[in-house]
Amino acid sequence: MKFKxxxxxxxxxxxxxxxxxxxxxxxxxVLSHHFDKKTPTPERFFNETxxxxxxxxxxxxxxxxxxxIVIRINKSSVLNNEHExxxxxDLHYLQVMLDREKxxxxxxxxxxxxISVLEDLDNLLKxxxxxxxxxxxxxxxxxxxxxxxxxxxxxxxxxxxxxxxEIKKMRMKVGExxxxxxxxxxxSFILTNIEDIISESSNISSxxxxxxxxxxxxxxxxSIISVPIKVEESTLCVLIVxxxxxxxxxxxxxxxxxxxxxxxxxxxxxxxxxxxxxxxQNDLLIQRxxxxxxxxxxxxxxxGLQKIANEIxxxxxxxxxxxxxTDHQQYSSxxxxxxxxxxxINTKLKTQSFFTESFNSQSLYIHPIIAIDVPIGIIxxxxxxxDFFPLNKMIMEQASSVIALEIIRKQTLVDSYYQKxxxxxxxxxxCREYNLIRKKAIELRMDDHPxxxxxxxxxxxHADFHFLNMQMHKLIAQIKKLLGIYVSIIFGYGNKVTLVxxxxxxxxxxxxxxxxxxxxxxxxxxxxxxxxIGIGTCYPSMDNIAKSYxxxxxxxxxxxxxxxxxxxxxxxxxxxxxxxxxxxxxxxxFVNEVFNPLTxxxxxxxxxxxxxxxxMENDRQATQTAKLLHIHVNTLYQRLKRIEEKLQISFxxxxxxxxxxxxxxxxxxxxxxx
Numbered sequence: 001m002k003f004k005x006x007x008x009x010x011x012x013x014x015x016x017x018x019x020x021x022x023x024x025x026x027x028x029x030v031l032s033h034h035f036d037k038k039t040p041t042p043e044r045f046f047n048e049t050x051x052x053x054x055x056x057x058x059x060x061x062x063x064x065x066x067x068x069i070v071i072r073i074n075k076s077s078v079l080n081n082e083h084e085x086x087x088x089x090d091l092h093y094l095q096v097m098l099d100r101e102k103x104x105x106x107x108x109x110x111x112x113x114x115i116s117v118l119e120d121l122d123n124l125l126k127x128x129x130x131x132x133x134x135x136x137x138x139x140x141x142x143x144x145x146x147x148x149x150x151x152x153x154x155x156x157x158x159x160x161x162x163x164x165x166e167i168k169k170m171r172m173k174v175g176e177x178x179x180x181x182x183x184x185x186x187x188s189f190i191l192t193n194i195e196d197i198i199s200e201s202s203n204i205s206s207x208x209x210x211x212x213x214x215x216x217x218x219x220x221x222x223s224i225i226s227v228p229i230k231v232e233e234s235t236l237c238v239l240i241v242x243x244x245x246x247x248x249x250x251x252x253x254x255x256x257x258x259x260x261x262x263x264x265x266x267x268x269x270x271x272x273x274x275x276x277x278x279x280x281q282n283d284l285l286i287q288r289x290x291x292x293x294x295x296x297x298x299x300x301x302x303x304g305l306q307k308i309a310n311e312i313x314x315x316x317x318x319x320x321x322x323x324x325x326t327d328h329q330q331y332s333s334x335x336x337x338x339x340x341x342x343x344x345i346n347t348k349l350k351t352q353s354f355f356t357e358s359f360n361s362q363s364l365y366i367h368p369i370i371a372i373d374v375p376i377g378i379i380x381x382x383x384x385x386x387d388f389f390p391l392n393k394m395i396m397e398q399a400s401s402v403i404a405l406e407i408i409r410k411q412t413l414v415d416s417y418y419q420k421x422x423x424x425x426x427x428x429x430x431c432r433e434y435n436l437i438r439k440k441a442i443e444l445r446m447d448d449h450p451x452x453x454x455x456x457x458x459x460x461x462h463a464d465f466h467f468l469n470m471q472m473h474k475l476i477a478q479i480k481k482l483l484g485i486y487v488s489i490i491f492g493y494g495n496k497v498t499l500v501x502x503x504x505x506x507x508x509x510x511x512x513x514x515x516x517x518x519x520x521x522x523x524x525x526x527x528x529x530x531x532x533i534g535i536g537t538c539y540p541s542m543d544n545i546a547k548s549y550x551x552x553x554x555x556x557x558x559x560x561x562x563x564x565x566x567x568x569x570x571x572x573x574x575x576x577x578x579x580x581x582x583x584x585x586x587x588x589x590f591v592n593e594v595f596n597p598l599t600x601x602x603x604x605x606x607x608x609x610x611x612x613x614x615x616m617e618n619d620r621q622a623t624q625t626a627k628l629l630h631i632h633v634n635t636l637y638q639r640l641k642r643i644e645e646k647l648q649i650s651f652x653x654x655x656x657x658x659x660x661x662x663x664x665x666x667x668x669x670x671x672x673x674x
Contacts, residue, residue, distance in 0.1 A: 003018075003031070003088070003091075003092050003095070004031055004033060006088045007033070007071075007085075007088065008033070011084055011085050011088065013033070013071075013073060014033075014034060014074075015033065015034045015035050015073060015074035015076070016031075016032075016033050016034075016035060016071060016072060016073045016074070017029060017031065017032045017033070017035045017039065017071075017072040018030050018031035018032075018069065018070070018071060018072075018092075019041070019042050019069070019070040019072065020067075020068065020069045020070070020096065021044070021066070021067065021068045021069075022067050022096065022100065022137075023065050023066055023067055023137070023138050023249060023251070024065075024066035024067075024138060024245075024247070024249035025137060025138065025249075026041070027041045027042050027044075027068075027070065034074075035072070035074060039055075039056065039072065042058050042060075042070045042072070044068070045060060046062065048060060049061075049062075053075075054075070055074070055075055056072050056073060056074055056075055057072070057073055057075065058070050058071070058072050059071045059072075059073070059085070061086065061089045061090075061093070063093055065251050065253060066249060067093070069089055069092065069093060069096075071085065071089065104135045104257065107131070107134055107135050108131075108135060108260070108261060110131075122157070122158070125144050125146070125157045125158045125237075126144075126158040126160075128144060128158070128239075129142050129143075129144045129158045129159065129160055129239070130160055131261075132239060132241070132258060132261050132262075133160060133161065133241065135257060135261065136225075136241060136250070136254050136257060136258065138243050138249040138250055138254065139161070139225075139241035139242065139243050139250065139254075140161050140162065140242055140243055140244045140245075141159070141160060141161025141162040141163065141216070141241070141242050142159065142160060142161060142239065142240060142241040142242065143156050143158070143159040143163060143167065143239075143240055144156070144157050144158040144159070144237055144238075144239050145157065145172065145179050145183075145237060145238040145239075145240070146236070146237055147183060147235065147236060147237065147238075151171070152173070152174060153171045153172060153173055153174075154171070154172045154173075154174070154179055154180065154183055154238060155168075155170065155171055155172070156168060156170060157237070161242075162216045162217070162242075163215045163216045164214075164215050164216070165215075166211055166214040166215035167211065167212070167215035167216070169211045170208045170211045170212060170215075171208065172204075172208060173205075175203075176203055176204060176205065176208070177200070177201045177203065177204040177208070178191070178197070178200050178201055178224060178226050178240065179226065179238050179240060181200065181226075182226040182227070182228050182238045182240070183228060183235050183238050185228075186228050186230065186235050187228065188225070188226060188227040188228060188255060188258070188259055188262075189225075189226060189255075190223070190224070190225045190226075190250060190251075190252065190254075190255045191223060191224045192222070192223045192248040192250065193222075193223075193248065194221060194222065197221065197224055218242070218244075220244045220245060220246070221242060221243075221244055222243055222244060222245055222246075222247060222248040222249070223242075223243045223248035223249060223250035224240060224241070224242055224243070224250070225240070225241050225250050225254060225255050225258055226238060226239070226240040227239045227240070227255070227258045227259055227262045228262070229262045229266050230262075230266050231266050231270045232270060236266075239258065239262060241258065291315060291394070291395055291398050292398050294311065294315075295308070295311070295398055295399055295402040296402065298311055298402065299402045299405055299406060302406075302409070304331075304406070305322050305324065305329075305331040305403065305406055305407070306331045306333075306335075308322070308331075308399065308402060308403060308406065309321070309322045309331045309332060309333040310333045312333070312379075312395065312396075312399050313333035313334070315392075315395050316381065316392045316395055316396075318381050318382055318383055318392070319332070319333065319334060319337045319381070319382040320332065320333055320337075320379060320380065320381040320382070321333075321337060321338070321378075321379075321380045322377060322378070322379055322403060323377055323378040323379075323380065324376070324377050324407055324410075325369075325375060325376050325377050325378065325470075325474065326376055326377075326407060326410075326411050326414075326470060326473040326474065326477065327473060327474075327476075327477040327480075328474070328477045328478070328481065329477075337382070363382075363383050364380050364381065364382060364383070365380070365381040365383050365393075365396070366378060366379070366380055367379040367381075367396040367397075367400055368400075369400050369403050369404050369407065370400075370404070371404045371407070371408055371466070373464075374464075374466055374467050374470050376404060376407050376408070376411075376470060377403055377404065377407050379396055379399065379400065379403065381396070411469075411473060414473065415469070417491075418491040418492050418493060419493070421444065421489065421491040422491055422493045422498070424440065424443055424444050425444065425489065425491070425498065427440055428440040428441065428444060428545070428546070429545065429546035429549055429550075430546075431546075434543065437542065437543055438542075441542055444489055446488050446489060446500075446502075446542065447488065447502065448542070449488070449502040449503060449504060449542075450503065450504060450505075450506075450540055450541075451502070451503040451504075451505070451506055451508075451509070451538050451539065451540055452488065452500060452501065452502055452503070452538070452539060452541075452542055452544065452545045452548060453500070453501045453503070453509055453512070453535065453536060453537070453538040453539070453548055454498070454499070454500050454501075454535075454536040454545060454548040454549035454551070454552040455498075455499040455500075455501065455516065455533065455534070455535050455536070455552055456496060456497070456498055456499075456533075456534045456549070456552040456553050456555075456556045457475065457496065457497040457498075457499065457531065457532070457533050457534075457556075458495065458496055458530075458531070458532040458533075458534075458556055458559070458560060459471055459472060459475060459495040459496070459497070459529075459531065460495070460529040460530045460531070461495050462495075468494075468495055471527070471529075472492040472495070472497060473492070475492075475497055475519075475523065475531075476490055476491075476492055476497060478519055478522070478523075479497070479499060479519060482515045482518065482519060483499075483501065483512060483515055486501045486502060486503065486508065486511075486512050487499065487500075487501065487502075488500045488501060488502035498549070500545060500549070503538065506538060509538040513535065513569075516533055516535070516567060517567055520533055520567045524565065530565040531565065532556055532559040532560060532564065532565060532566065532567075533556070533559075533566075533567035533568070534551075534552045534553065534554070534555030534556030534557070534558070534559060534568060534570065535552055535555060535567070535568070535569045535570065536548035536549060536550070536551035536552035536553075536555070536570050537551055537569075537570060537571060551570035552570060554570060554573075555568050555569065555570040555573060558573050587666055590662075590663065590666065591663050591666050591667045593663075594647065594659070594660065594663035594664075595609055595612075595663070595667065597646045597647060598612060598643065598646060598647075608639060608642060608643050608646070610629070611625075611629065611636070611639045611640070611643065612643055612660070612664070613664055613667075613668075614628055614629055615636075615640065616660060616661055616664045617664070620651065620657075622636055622637065647660075
């Protein structure tokens with residue numbers, strides 16, 4: 001034994017004993033070396049560290065929760081290394097506590113195994129009580145109270161440690177005494193002085209008090225722990241333990257231990273309750289396995305969503321539809337069962353695992369398909385009220401996982417295609433030689449049309465890559481649906497979508513632009529996120545696709561640099577293409593340099609800012625500007641003179657005129673595009 005050897009070798013003890021009292025219990029002799037084992041048990045002291053007797057000396061080491069270890073040495077022995085003794089005793093204390101925790105854990109596991117095999121409820125509850133007391137040795141007795149709903153009272157179902165048969169006559173109302181309060185409040189508590197115990201028990205009825213006093217002696221009662229036992233959030237029992245003695249020994253640790261034990265007991269009681277439905281549940285599990293295997297087989301065979309929809313229809317015998325939200329494709333069974341779903345469904349997809357919707361006098365069971373916290377699909381099932389059984393819901397739960405895998409697999413293939421298309425398109429726009437352009441066009445599967453127009457679209461960035469990827473797929477699906485035959489190439493990469501449109505007639509571009517405006521408007525309304533669209537010029541021949549794409553990209557860069565949420569044609573940004581890569585702050589600073597001195601001198605009659613804008617817009621024609629401003633031409637000249645003084649310029653200096661023209665243009669373009 002290492003502890004004994006430490007005391008002999010390190011502390012040079014030749015005659016000694018080790019006594020210990022765990023959690024206030026009586027002292028027990030745990031080790032004796034060359035010592036008369038018939039020595040008396042150490043007396044209990046809480047403050048003193050050394051007690052001397054005629055034949056020996058007791059050295060006390062006090063620890064938390066009323067735990068004490070005593071080293072007893074012979075009077076003739078000499079303690080040479082007293083300073084080294086405490087660390088050794090501390091280590092022994094830690095080992096004792098670890099052994100105790102191990103014992104408690106093993107005892108609790110053992111008790112659960114024991115009570116799990118009992119079918120008789122009375123014996124089960126008695127075993128619960130016995131095992132609870134076995135892990136809290138400071139407790140002297142305990143009673144397990146059972147709630148009877150028909151009478152709305154608690155009665156003693158099992159007891160041990162003292163009470164006689166008289167206790168069976170007690171009936172505690174909800175809220176009455178410690179037991180009734182524990183049941184009502186659904187929480188455990190500990191009382192460690194008799195005054196609190198008496199106070200909490202003050203509302204016990206005289207009949208119950210009479211039966212209690214006749215069943216057990218509580219003269220030296222010192223502490224109580226009362227714990228509710230819950231089954232499925234409903235309190236079913238109350239377990240109360242009592243400790244008698246000269247001072248209170250039950251602790252918060254004991255309370256937590258009893259709470260942990262009650263949690264395990266609640267599982268056992270719940271399992272006992274479920275035992276009656278075991279055969280039904282077992283049949284359901286067998287069906288679940290069959291359904292799971294069928295759906296997994298379909299998934300592994302890559303049969304597609306239509307085949308999965310048909311198979312689910314056979315299982316539940318209800319019309320259903322699978323909606324792939326990544327491309328808004330519908331797969332229904334029977335195949336003619338196509339229908340539009342209510343728009344309000346989208347708001348519920350993230351927050352509910354399943355729900356029902358009434359639509360056109362028909363109830364629909366809706367089960368969202370979720371992948372990485374993002375809705376990627378919907379299962380909609382036609383049903384009558386109260387006609388959708390638990391088994392059908394279980395089938396939907398099983399099917400949702402397989403459908404999610406199928407959608408993700410399809411999406412992964414599309415992402416791979418987009419990656420390849422992105423690489424081919426980048427090679428294509430780098431080509432300058434006619435034959436090479438035609439070769440790359442064939443690789444991109446582009447048909448030959450008279451006109452082409454490039455479009456680039458910027459989706460609002462998102463920290464979640466999967467969410468952003470989902471948004472990109474949704475946008476491309478909308479574009480394909482609305483533009484149809486006009487789409488020559490479309491692919492997404494990151495948060496950017498590239499579109500090349502093809503036309504047989506030059507005027508067809510106007511139709512596409514209107515549809516793009518509709519897509520932009522719908523996206524902003526539904527997603528409340530910025531969408532920026534840059535449109536290049538429509539050119540004849542695919543040789544000019546690279547030029548149109550470059551223009552679309554510049555138009556998009558213009559929107560991004562200006563932090564605008566618009567759709568813009570490259571032709572409409574005019575001279576602004578010179579400032580695409582110029583920081584917005586620099587442009588605003590340049591405009592403010594011209595207009596701030598003017599706006600500071602505005603009194604209602606002398607509007608220098610408006611005068612300058614009107615003067616430059618009318619090509620510096622004084623008469624026309626004065627007429628537009630409804631002022632006399634002399635008044636205009638006075639204002640222009642004031643402007644020259646404030647800006648320190650001259651309207652006869654070409655460089656000053658160019659500066660003012662550019663400032664006015666930038667001011668109007670920034671305001672109009674914002």
